[in-house]
Amino acid sequence: MMKIALIGAGTMGAGIAQIAAEAGYDVNLMDIKDEYVEKGIGTIKRFIGRKLEKEKITKEQHDDILGRINGTTEIKDAVEGVQMVIEAAPEKMDIKKELFKKMGELCEKNVILSSNTSTLSITEIASSTRYPERVVGTHFFNPVPLMRLVEVVKGDKTEAAIVKKAADFCEGAGKTPIIVKDVPGFIVNRFLCLLYNEGAYQVQDQIASNEDIDKGLKLGANHPMGILELMDVVGIDIVYYALQSLWESTKEERYKPCPLLREMLDSNRLGRKTGEGFYTY
Incomplete structure (x- = not known):
């Protein structure tokens, strides 16, 4: 073995x-x-x-x-x-x-x-x-x-x-x-990073409550977990650096990290592992 x-x-x-x-x-x-x-x-x-x-x-x-x-x-x-x-x-x-x-x-x-x-x-x-x-x-x-x-x-x-x-x-x-x-973000993260960024922008722009943003994807797109919940599990730091890496390697504005993610990173609101992210644990 x-x-x-x-x-x-x-x-x-x-x-x-x-x-x-x-x-x-x-x-x-x-x-x-x-x-x-x-x-x-x-x-x-x-x-x-x-x-x-x-x-x-x-x-x-x-x-x-x-x-x-x-x-x-x-x-x-x-x-x-x-x-x-x-x-x-x-x-x-x-x-x-x-x-x-x-x-x-x-x-x-x-x-x-x-x-x-x-x-x-x-x-x-x-x-x-x-x-x-x-x-x-x-x-x-x-x-x-x-x-x-x-x-x-x-x-x-x-x-x-x-x-x-x-x-x-x-x-x-x-x-x-x-x-x-070997392309930036491979397959899955090229999809996920767009969702991460859009979720963060919806929170930043106060489009809806965090809970309702997550309900939208769970009930409207049949996702097992809301995108904000997922970012809290993955870690805001991981999400931010993944987006930053994709943005730097592709130069595509769609991957430029939402400013809210940088703010959360700087204040150590990294999700479940620090007890606070888009939700409090």
Whole structure:
């Protein structure tokens, strides 16, 4: 069974680590501080604990899943002996390129180097490593344990065999992969970012109450969740940087972030994770 490393123990990194461990993979979960690693593992323990309480898994399965996850703050230790590294760091190109440079230096030549980026260019990320042909995008969706899709993104130099191995990993973890060209925002976020921006502008322009804006999409377009509710789950910071990235890469005004999102970011109203976003929690 493949052993993987997750670089970044936040919401996405912890979620990917969880589904990998549930599928039987051994996982090294790494972040830059012990407290971040502990928080990520704590999140996984809560998810798995709820499954045990609901009798969806046995106590033995619960213990086995958690036993497959190892936390560390050292990237060298995280990537040792793994067959695949998945980067789930903040959505900033300079951070990702620095990580991939290190990953290329530390990993064996046959290791898959993957990014969970939602909007950034896989080709540009790959340019920072000695092995661009081994770099692929695996864009999971939030919350990872519940969302079925993964966008597998092929960079300009990504080998077809690497794309297949990444897609096979996703299927092994219970997800449905789709193969996507390396374009800004890939498939899903090109749609979602337009909805995010429009939702924020409707709030800013006081077109309706937050609740009614969300009811409009849920009842009028059969969306399972309102767009404001969704942004609060995803995180206003993630939404803002995704839009910013799309705007910078496409120069299309439709992706220019609504000023309200910047205001919410600056005041730390990031959604569920800070207790306040478009709603209060």
